Amino acid sequence: MKAQPGTELACRAHNLPPDHPAQPRGVISYFATAALAEAATLGDWLARIEALVQFEVEANLLPAFYRPELCVLGDRSHAAPGKATSNSSNS
Amino acid sequence: MTNSSNHLALLIAAPQLGDEAMSRDQAAMAQALLGRGFAVNEILSLHGRLDRPLVIAFLHAASRRVAGWSEGSVFLHVSSHGFFTGEAATEARPGLWFASTDDVTDDNHLFWEELFATLVLPRRVRLTLLPDL
Numbered sequence: 001m002k003a004q005p006g007t008e009l010a011c012r013a014h015n016l017p018p019d020h021p022a023q024p025r026g027v028i029s030y031f032a033t034a035a036l037a038e039a040a041t042l043g044d045w046l047a048r049i050e051a052l053v054q055f056e057v058e059a060n061l062l063p064a065f066y067r068p069e070l071c072v073l074g075d076r077s078h079a080a081p082g083k084a085t086s087n088s089s090n091s
Numbered sequence: 092m093t094n095s096s097n098h099l100a101l102l103i104a105a106p107q108l109g110d111e112a113m114s115r116d117q118a119a120m121a122q123a124l125l126g127r128g129f130a131v132n133e134i135l136s137l138h139g140r141l142d143r144p145l146v147i148a149f150l151h152a153a154s155r156r157v158a159g160w161s162e163g164s165v166f167l168h169v170s171s172h173g174f175f176t177g178e179a180a181t182e183a184r185p186g187l188w189f190a191s192t193d194d195v196t197d198d199n200h201l202f203w204e205e206l207f208a209t210l211v212l213p214r215r216v217r218l219t220l221l222p223d224l
Contacts, residue, residue: 082127
């Protein structure tokens with residue numbers, strides 16, 4: 001997670017809430033592993049993570065304040081680790 | 092995808108007493124990477140009650156593993172507690188925190204800058220980092 005310059009420093013990573021069906025998992029790792037399978041690039045990976053988060057927020061599985069604020073520091077077009085399994089284009 | 096078939100995943104999980112999520116996160120990441128074509132011997136995992144010497148030794152081993160590569164990619168997933176020194180973002184030194192006490196001794200932490208200095212990669216080997224802490 002990335003703090004804005006000048007803001008108070010704090011650790012903002014969460015584990016999934018106790019009533020989440022996949023807990024105990026870290027929020028970032030949970031969505032990152034779920035989104036990795038079909039990700040082509042790092043930017044695509046992030047977009048898929050954000051889509052999964054949005055889905056779970058709207059489904060009331062994830063409280064909105066658990067939403068991770070993630071970004072790619074670097075080239076978003078770089079390939080995600082390994083090879084996409086399906087339904088995605090290679091960079 | 093990179094033109095090189097060289098790739099290596101480094102998974103570090105540093106749970107403290109009572110933490111269950113990190114080991115599950117690491118296992119899930121290993122499974123996801125296997126599904127992405129990584130071979131079992133291309134995933135190096137370090138998990139448990141970690142300290143600075145253990146993590147540095149792990150990073151040195153990874154560096155030796157890729158030392159001969161002309162190109163490739165390394166993926167590093169870190170699931171840990173974090174800490175920082177400094178009062179503002181501009182002067183902060185963040186790092187990994189391995190101890191379950193407030194005693195931040197030398198062996199109980201590793202600054203990110205030290206991690207990157209220890210993980211020596213050939214010039215054309217790309218590092219992708221996913222920190223969860």
